[in-house]
Amino acid sequence: MNSTPRKRVRKAVFPVAGLGTRFLPATKAVPKEMLTVVDKPVIQYVVDEARAAGIEHLVFVTGRNKGVIEDHFDIPYELQSMLEERNKTEALAILNAALPTAGQTSFTRQQAPLGLGHAVWCARDIVGNEPFALLLPDMLMQDEPGCLARMMEIYNQTGGNIISTEEVAWEETHKYGVVEKGEEVAGGFRIHGMVEKPPKGTAPSNLFINGRYILQPEIFEILETQTTGAGGEIQLTDAMLTLAKKQDFYGFTFTGRTFDCGSKTGFIKANVAFAMWNSEMADEVREDILELIETVKPV
Numbered sequence: 247m248n249s250t251p252r253k254r255v256r257k258a259v260f261p262v263a264g265l266g267t268r269f270l271p272a273t274k275a276v277p278k279e280m281l282t283v284v285d286k287p288v289i290q291y292v293v294d295e296a297r298a299a300g301i302e303h304l305v306f307v308t309g310r311n312k313g314v315i316e317d318h319f320d321i322p323y324e325l326q327s328m329l330e331e332r333n334k335t336e337a338l339a340i341l342n343a344a345l346p347t348a349g350q351t352s353f354t355r356q357q358a359p360l361g362l363g364h365a366v367w368c369a370r371d372i373v374g375n376e377p378f379a380l381l382l383p384d385m386l387m388q389d390e391p392g393c394l395a396r397m398m399e400i401y402n403q404t405g406g407n408i409i410s411t412e413e414v415a416w417e418e419t420h421k422y423g424v425v426e427k428g429e430e431v432a433g434g435f436r437i438h439g440m441v442e443k444p445p446k447g448t449a450p451s452n453l454f455i456n457g458r459y460i461l462q463p464e465i466f467e468i469l470e471t472q473t474t475g476a477g478g479e480i481q482l483t484d485a486m487l488t489l490a491k492k493q494d495f496y497g498f499t500f501t502g503r504t505f506d507c508g509s510k511t512g513f514i515k516a517n518v519a520f521a522m523w524n525s526e527m528a529d530e531v532r533e534d535i536l537e538l539i540e541t542v543k544p545v
């Protein structure tokens with residue numbers, strides 16, 4: 247095993263080129279990453295998580311119909327000057343807080359949605375020869391400090407590659423990528439193996455890979471030659487398994503809440519959870535939601 251590289255993690259990759267078929271027709275013209283949880287698009291939460299973890303450059307791998315994501319992170323001059331004229335200082339501050347600075351974003355296109363592994367590979371030239379964070383934007387996480395910030399703490403001690411995991415009921419493990427847990431180290435653990443959607447009863451643990459990674463750039467060389475795996479897509483897990491033969495992989499167990507906003511139920515739960523997290527609206531929303539649960543019946 248090579249010694250574990252530990253360069254600083256400055257860049258984060260956000261693959262946003264997926265088709266979002268589980269959320270049709272909502273995602274026909276609006277990217278799923280732009281669907282709103284309380285008052286922000288899902289992608290904004292994930293970008294905020296990355297920036298709070300010290301990420302300096304945001305790399306978006308976009309696709310067809312995703313141009314609005316680029317617009318969201320651009321300066322809206324007309325809106326800004328209108329808010330200034332009308333003295334809407336609070337709205338202006340909210341608008342400005344969401345903005346990356348000049349040169350802090352890059353956008354590249356995955357011309358066809360050939361899988362997550364392929365989307366990550368599309369970012370190779372922008373990331374270059376340095377470690378990077380990878381955040382799946384439909385996995386929305388609620389915790390303070392954020393998931394990536396916690397992973398950075400481990401990375402700063404171990405270097406190498408870090409994968410965030412989370413406990414799931416054993417009978418659900420066949421739906422996920424699952425890791426094999428080794429000895430404890432630096433607030434995390436060594437990963438001895440990974441398996442994508444293990445057949446029922448064969449999972450090596452009940453820790454699933456939940457959408458946050460810190461990866462070394464050697465993953466790109468492996469993705470370059472990767473053939474299609476499960477679902478006819480270029481799978482990231484297959485490439486990580488190859489890299490794990492040469493470099494260390496560590497796991498982190500996230501104990502906050504994760505919502506799969508690519509699914510309808512996950513998205514609804516995220517809206518409730520983030521409304522409850524907001525001290526200004528929690529009381530009112532709680533009352534109304536409880537009343538709705540009691541009174542509205544399925545048709």
Ligand code: UTP
Pocket residue numbers: 261262263264265266267268269307356358359360361362364365382383384508
């Ligand atoms: P998903 O499989 O959850 O996304 O990929 P999807 O394909 O958009 O969703 P469904 O299953 O059709 O509803 C996880 C992440 O990887 C990105 C997606 O945008 C999502 O953030 N992805 C996936 C790509 O960027 N390119 C791909 O080819 C596949």
